[in-house]
Amino acid sequence: MRKGDLEVPSLVKIDERYYLMFSVLHTSHSIARNQRLQAQPVTGIHYLAADNALKSFRFSTDKFLIGEPTDPTGFLYCGKVVECRNGNFWFLASHLTNANGDFVGKLINPIAEWHLLKKL
Secondary structure (H helix, E strand, O other): OOOOOOEEEEEEEEOOEEEEEEEEOHHHOOHHHHHHHOOOOOOEEEEEEEOOOOOOOEOOOOOOOEOOOOOOOOOEEEEEEEEOOOOOEEEEEEEEEOOOOOEEEEEOOOEEOOHHHHHO
16 A cells, blocks of 8 residues: 555554554555555455554555455445443444445444454
8 A cells, every 4th residue: 555545544452452444445555565466456444553552553464354356245444443341342334335336435234243353
């Protein structure tokens, strides 16, 4: 990704690690990244990780947390993990577009005990 193209950042602490989640459009990937991965750019939600919220965050993987080049349900964007008072995590996001590429902007129902946290 190019600098400045990390949209709607969201910070969450999970098991003593900090994750800076962000959204990025498929049109915002750098040429160097596209050449290195030899894959179709993705719109979706990615993250950086750090042991300290005030230190440098780094990519742990090239794979997106959520995002596929073709997604029949529409791309999820603006993702956020929220920890509730009881310690459970919920994932919130919005559908950016539908399968035709039309803007939707609709919030999804919160996902409890979010299975994608296991990817982090």
